[in-house]
Amino acid sequence: MNSMKQTLERFKIVRLIISIYRLKAVRALVPLVIIAFVYLEGQHELKRVHLGMILHELKHVPAGAILQMMGVALLSVAAMSGYDYLIRRHFRLDLGHWSTFRYSWIANTFNNLIGFAGLAGVGLRTLLYKKSGVPASVLTPAIVFLSPLMITGLSLLSWGNILGLLPAAALLHKHRWLVFAVWGMALYLPFFIIVQRSALFAKWINRGQNRTPWLTVGASIGASLLEWLFAGITFWIIGSHLLGGIDFVTVFSIYVIAAIAGILSMAPGGIGAFDLIALLGLTQLGYRSDQAMAVLVIYRLFYYLIPWLIGLVLAALEIGLQGKKSADRNNAGIEPSLNVWQKIWGWPGQYTFLSDLGVWALGKLVFASGIILLLSAATPELLYRLRITEDLLSLPVMRISHHLSVLIGFMLILLSRGISLRVRRAYIWTSALLFAGAVFTFTKGFDYEEAVFLLVVAFILWISRARFYRISVPVSRQNTAWWLALTSFIALVYYLLGNYVHHGFLKHLPHGVEPEWLQRHSNVAVTAAGGLVFSWLLLTMMITLRPHRNVDKLFADRDMERLSRFLGEHTGNSLTHMLFLGDKSFYWAQDGRVLFAFARARDKLVVLGDPLGPRSLINDGISEFRQAADLYGLAVVFYQATPDFLPIYHEQGYHFFKLGEEAMVPLADFTLSGKKNADLRNVKSRFEREGYVFEVAEAPHPETLLDELRRVSEEWLNGRSEKGYSLGWFKPAYLQLAPIALLRNKEGDVLAFASMAPGYDRGETASIDLMRHRNKSPNGTMDYLFIRLLEWAKEQGSLRFNLGNAPLSSVGHNSGALREEKVAHLVFVRGGHWYGFAGLRRYKEKFSPLWEPRYLAYPATLTLSILTLDLVRLVSRHPEAKED
Numbered sequence: 001m002n003s004m005k006q007t008l009e010r011f012k013i014v015r016l017i018i019s020i021y022r023l024k025a026v027r028a029l030v031p032l033v034i035i036a037f038v039y040l041e042g043q044h045e046l047k048r049v050h051l052g053m054i055l056h057e058l059k060h061v062p063a064g065a066i067l068q069m070m071g072v073a074l075l076s077v078a079a080m081s082g083y084d085y086l087i088r089r090h091f092r093l094d095l096g097h098w099s100t101f102r103y104s105w106i107a108n109t110f111n112n113l114i115g116f117a118g119l120a121g122v123g124l125r126t127l128l129y130k131k132s133g134v135p136a137s138v139l140t141p142a143i144v145f146l147s148p149l150m151i152t153g154l155s156l157l158s159w160g161n162i163l164g165l166l167p168a169a170a171l172l173h174k175h176r177w178l179v180f181a182v183w184g185m186a187l188y189l190p191f192f193i194i195v196q197r198s199a200l201f202a203k204w205i206n207r208g209q210n211r212t213p214w215l216t217v218g219a220s221i222g223a224s225l226l227e228w229l230f231a232g233i234t235f236w237i238i239g240s241h242l243l244g245g246i247d248f249v250t251v252f253s254i255y256v257i258a259a260i261a262g263i264l265s266m267a268p269g270g271i272g273a274f275d276l277i278a279l280l281g282l283t284q285l286g287y288r289s290d291q292a293m294a295v296l297v298i299y300r301l302f303y304y305l306i307p308w309l310i311g312l313v314l315a316a317l318e319i320g321l322q323g324k325k326s327a328d329r330n331n332a333g334i335e336p337s338l339n340v341w342q343k344i345w346g347w348p349g350q351y352t353f354l355s356d357l358g359v360w361a362l363g364k365l366v367f368a369s370g371i372i373l374l375l376s377a378a379t380p381e382l383l384y385r386l387r388i389t390e391d392l393l394s395l396p397v398m399r400i401s402h403h404l405s406v407l408i409g410f411m412l413i414l415l416s417r418g419i420s421l422r423v424r425r426a427y428i429w430t431s432a433l434l435f436a437g438a439v440f441t442f443t444k445g446f447d448y449e450e451a452v453f454l455l456v457v458a459f460i461l462w463i464s465r466a467r468f469y470r471i472s473v474p475v476s477r478q479n480t481a482w483w484l485a486l487t488s489f490i491a492l493v494y495y496l497l498g499n500y501v502h503h504g505f506l507k508h509l510p511h512g513v514e515p516e517w518l519q520r521h522s523n524v525a526v527t528a529a530g531g532l533v534f535s536w537l538l539l540t541m542m543i544t545l546r547p548h549r550n551v552d553k554l555f556a557d558r559d560m561e562r563l564s565r566f567l568g569e570h571t572g573n574s575l576t577h578m579l580f581l582g583d584k585s586f587y588w589a590q591d592g593r594v595l596f597a598f599a600r601a602r603d604k605l606v607v608l609g610d611p612l613g614p615r616s617l618i619n620d621g622i623s624e625f626r627q628a629a630d631l632y633g634l635a636v637v638f639y640q641a642t643p644d645f646l647p648i649y650h651e652q653g654y655h656f657f658k659l660g661e662e663a664m665v666p667l668a669d670f671t672l673s674g675k676k677n678a679d680l681r682n683v684k685s686r687f688e689r690e691g692y693v694f695e696v697a698e699a700p701h702p703e704t705l706l707d708e709l710r711r712v713s714e715e716w717l718n719g720r721s722e723k724g725y726s727l728g729w730f731k732p733a734y735l736q737l738a739p740i741a742l743l744r745n746k747e748g749d750v751l752a753f754a755s756m757a758p759g760y761d762r763g764e765t766a767s768i769d770l771m772r773h774r775n776k777s778p779n780g781t782m783d784y785l786f787i788r789l790l791e792w793a794k795e796q797g798s799l800r801f802n803l804g805n806a807p808l809s810s811v812g813h814n815s816g817a818l819r820e821e822k823v824a825h826l827v828f829v830r831g832g833h834w835y836g837f838a839g840l841r842r843y844k845e846k847f848s849p850l851w852e853p854r855y856l857a858y859p860a861t862l863t864l865s866i867l868t869l870d871l872v873r874l875v876s877r878h879p880e881a882k883e884d
Contacts, residue, residue, distance in 0.1 A: 061298075065241040072237045073302035074310075076230035080108040082223035083146055084125075090216055091142045093134055102314055103128040109311035113304050122147060128318070148192060151185070151263060153224030157232075157256045158186035166253035171281045178257055178277070185260045193217060231303065232256065235278075238298045243287050254281030275300075309368060309453075315361035316460050359467055363420030365457045366430055370412030373437055374490065376450045377406050377527070378498040406494075406527045408437040410487060410535035417483065418473070419461075421633055427461060427468035434458035473633030474603040487532055495528040557586045566595055566612070572760025574662070574767050574802045575609035575640060575726070581734050583724055584608060587625050594621030598636075599725055601870040604862070605629050607638045608726060610645045619648050626652070638857040639871065640726065640805070649857040657856040657864060661841075663803035663849035667794040670801075670848070672787070680846065683780040684787050691746030694788040696739050696756075706732050708750050709740070709772070716772040725875045728755065728769040735770070741792070743773075743785050751777050752785055759802070766793035767802035786847065803849055806841040 081104035087093065088100050095103075103125060111121030122143055129139050160166035161182050172178050196217050232255045239246050258281065262274030275296050282292035411433055418426025435458055438451040563579060563586065578584075579597045587596040594613035598605045605625075611618050626636050640659060641649060649656070672681045697705065713730045722729035735755055743752040752773035759765030768789065773781050786803070793801050858867055 061241060069234075069238050069241060069298060070302050070306065072230075073234045073299075074307060076227075076234045076303065077105065077109060077112075077307040079230045080104060080227045082226050083108075083150065086216075086219055086223050087142045087146050090145070091138055093129070093138065093142065095129070095132055095134065099132055102318070103132075105307070106311045106315050106318070109304075109308040110315075113308045131318075148195070149220040149224055150227070151224065152189055152192050152221045153226065153228040154256065154259055154263070155185050155187075155189035155192070156221060156225055157228055158182050158260065159189070161253060161256060162186055166249065166256055168250075168253040168257050168281065170284050171254060171257060171277075174284070175277075175280070178261065181260050181264055182257060185263070189221070192221075196220070228256070228259065231259070234303050235295075235299055238302070239282070239295050242295050242298065243282075243291055246285075250285065251282075254278060257281065271300075309365070312361040312365050312368070313456070313460060316358050316365060316464060318358055358464070359422055360420055362461065362464060362467075363416045365460065366412050366419045366434075367416035369434060369437070369454055369457050370409045370416065371490075372450055372453060373405050373409030373412065373441060374494050375497075376441055377402055377409065378494050402440075403527050403530065405437060405440045406531035407534050408433050408440065410491070410531045411538060412437070413487060413490065414483060414535060414539050417479075419468075421470060421473045422468050423470045423473055423633075424468045425472075427465060431458055431461055434461070469631065470633055471631050476602055484536070487535070491528045491532040494531075498528070557588070558582060558584070559586065562586075562588075563595075566592075567760050570595075570612055570614070571762075572612060572758075573609055573642070574757070574759055574765060576612065576760045577738065577757035577767070577769065578608065578726070578728060580737055581724075581728065581731060587628065589613075589621035589624040590617045593617055596621070596625050596636075599874060600634075601874040603633060604635050604637050604867065604870055606725075606871065606874060607636060609640050610638065610642055618645070619651060622648065622652055635859050635862055637859075637862070637867065638855075640854045641857045643853060643855075646855065646857070653860060654857040655860050655864075657858070659854045659856050660805050660807040661851040661853050662805050663844040663847070664852055665790060665801040665803060665847050665849045667790065667798055667801055670790050670794060676848075680783065680787055683783045686780065687784040692751070692784065693744045693746075693748075694741070694785070694792075695744070696741050696792055698739050699736050701736060701740065705740075705750075706735065709735070709753055712750055712753060712774055713770075713772045715774055718775070723875055724877065727875065728757070730770065730772075738769070741768075741785065741789050743781065743788075752781050754785060754789065757802075763797060764799045765802055766796070766798040766800075768804065783846075790847065803844050803847060805854060806844060806851075 078101075081101050084100045084104035084107075088095055093100075106128065107121040107124040110124055125146075126139060126143060129142075130136070134142075157166065161168055161172075172182070197211050197214075232252045235255045236246070236248050236251045239251050255278065258274045258277040261277045262271075265273035278296055279289065279292050282295065283289055412430065415426050415430045415433070419430055434454045438454040438458070441450045441454070560580060560582070567576065579586075584597045584599050587598065588594070589596065589611075590613065594611050594617050596607050596611050597609075598607045600606070611621055613621065622636070629636050638645075638649065638654070641656075646656065671677070672684065710730060710732075728734070738758055739756045741754045741756065742750055745751050752771075754768045754772075755770040757767040757769040759767055766789075771782070771785075773785075790801050856867075856871075858864070
């Protein structure tokens with residue numbers, strides 16, 4: 001196998017194709033191209049489709065037929081659980097029957113809606129099975145075994161098309177390209193059998209056991225055949241009710257070809273390609289395009305959407321169901337209940353994501369509730385229900401209920417994000433709106449189906465109420481713009497749908513029903529703008545009036561006196577002195593014994609350096625700080641973390657990115673003697689010969705000196721703005737806290753200066769902070785200043801001297817480095833045009849330092865690229881600017 005792979009890799013065309021396919025843009029274009037091609041094939045039939053007539057067809061389906069169609073569709077989805085029972089038996093998974101069925105339903109309905117490729121099902125099965133304690137060593141081969149067999153049943157049915165058992169000659173004759181699609185799908189089956197029976201498959205997937213038994217291969221194909229057979233039956237049942245008497249074999253043949261086109265399109269749920277091919281096939285049988293499209297709408301609704309909503313309910317409830325503890329959880333000492341949200345801090349990764357899956361599903365249920373309310377308001381009511389409602393209630397009450405339903409629909413769409421983010425106030429508002437929506441959708445037109453759905457969602461929210469603990473979440477301009485655009489688009493669709501549907505629907509009223517009577521109940525499009533505007537006004541009021549007091553307390557503490565007392569009792573680090581700049585807030589954990597100094601960047605609290613305090617309390621202190629931040633939807637990030645604390649961050653589930661290295665000069669070994677340091681000796685001799693004077697001015701400093709230093713600083717900045725956060729800036733009150741090294745010319749004017757930064761480690765480390773010089777200073781000015789500072793620190797008894805950071809130094813130069821680190825390495829090597837990363841490293845090398853790595857520690861839920869942009873913005877913004 002390896003030799004074959006190496007042989008293929010020798011062909012440049014193979015490597016080129018693989019490289020092109022890996023591009024996400026190319027993979028996204030493939031389904032679009034196929035859908036566009038299929039659209040061109042069927043545009044004639046699509047032009048004959050009228051939405052109003054489709055709804056007219058749907059409104060006349062008897063209730064008994066609807067129940068039968070829905071029952072068959074749900075049974076078809078349940079039949080897909082055969083896959084999970086198959087791998088449960090083949091891999092001997094220790095999983096109960098009900099859990100197997102439940103996980104199957106969630107995975108398969110998500111996979112049906114998102115795409116036939118199986119990626120959604122694979123991801124969800126992996127997460128859900130891990131929750132039940134299935135070890136990764138067993139789960140991985142089981143998932144790999146399952147993925148390729150899902151289309152074997154369709155491949156077998158393709159042979160039915162080829163052999164004439166499932167005739168669709170008219171469709172294949174008119175659209176010749178479908179012949180290639182059918183043959184391609186048919187040839188998959190023998191390929192699958194050969195692979196399943198191969199020795200390599202036995203070695204890698206069957207964990208070194210024998211080849212896959214013929215019985216298992218047959219069961220695999222049978223499980224897939226069961227899925228596609230039931231799906232085709234569902235399509236036929238729906239067609240029978242909407243189109244009248246229709247031949248099963250003929251319709252099933254059309255379904256198979258349409259399903260093949262949907263899979264090859266790689267579009268979510270095969271949407272577009274499947275529907276257009278099915279439409280072409282049904283119209284060839286003599287049915288109107290509106291009737292055929294009604295079949296597809298019902299099929300999508302009953303086979304995809306409603307089962308997916310049930311899957312959302314199961315996913316939302318899944319976290320409340322206790323799973324078996326895995327060995328990893330036992331080792332971590334984590335309890336199985338996810339309602340106690342604090343437990344997630346002790347375990348990185350899967351547990352947190354499963355909890356997020358539940359609230360994500362709840363958010364989508366609320367979003368779906370809003371959409372259902374809007375659809376209900378935009379489409380005409382059943383005539384007999386309008387008559388019943390009008391007999392019971394007055395027309396003004398019905399109209400008010402209609403308008404309020406639209407408003408509540410928009411509000412639920414907006415609040416769905418708050419539900420996904422676990423905001424307590426969003427839960428309270430959503431619960432109230434769901435109950436109100438159930439009442440108003442009932443009083444506007446006796447729509448009890450929508451009312452029941454809203455009440456079910458409200459009940460699930462109530463069951464899950466313990467998960468909504470956050471006080472608030474950050475509201476960014478980007479998210480606001482996105483949701484404004486989304487709701488505006490929904491309002492536009494609502495307006496167009498309301499006008500178009502009612503215009504077409506009124507043309508097909510029964511005899512004796514006057515359009516004027518119905519139009520009194522159909523004034524839906526006018527409410528679109530009102531619902532959009534009022535929902536945003538209400539949401540703005542909710543955000544404006546949300547409690548700021550507690551979150552302000554989180555950021556308000558900048559008590560410098562308390563900081564000074566704390567540093568008198570505890571050791572600091574090379575970044576500690578920057579806390580006196582006043583641009584960072586303090587969080588005191590573990591009863592004030594652990595200190596976090598941070599600044600806010602959007603939804604992130606960026607801690608400068610490692611936490612300060614006794615090491616034995618740091619882990620619990622981080623958990624306490626993260627929990628406090630999480631109440632407001634904020635993530636905690638550690639900037640310039642040291643290697644000593646990486647085990648603690650790792651235990652907290654953090655990921656790491658190397659920021660660079662810090663130059664630490666061992667002062668005991670520092671000397672200017674030797675051939676290597678000849679250039680430094682020459683610089684020192686030249687400056688002393690020319691009468692330059694070095695001195696260290698102790699605090700407090702006179703105003704005249706600070707005024708002179710300000711002029712040097714402004715000349716050095718040359719109109720540029722100061723940076724902040726991890727960099728010092730010219731602030732007189734801050735400069736008064738430490739000595740300042742001065743370099744004067746023979747006239748006594750300050751040529752360059754460097755402020756010192758105490759290490760708060762009993763004098764063991766000396767550091768420089770702010771460095772500035774005049775633009776016309778002679779070559780070697782900073783070299784001489786560094787030489788004298790190193791000598792001065794050595795005389796003061798310091799053990800090491802911190803020359804500062806070399807950003808991106810030694811990042812991503814190994815072949816096994818992360819992709820982001822390799823990009824950083826390219827910036828380091830070729831980024832001299834912007835910053836001079838490599839040059840800065842070479843400059844500090846002349847003082848023979850030891851290089852210590854510095855890291856960015858961040859939660860796995862954050863995206864590194866977005867986090868990097870936030871950090872650049874944090875460091876680059878004006879030091880006195882207000883925090884985001």
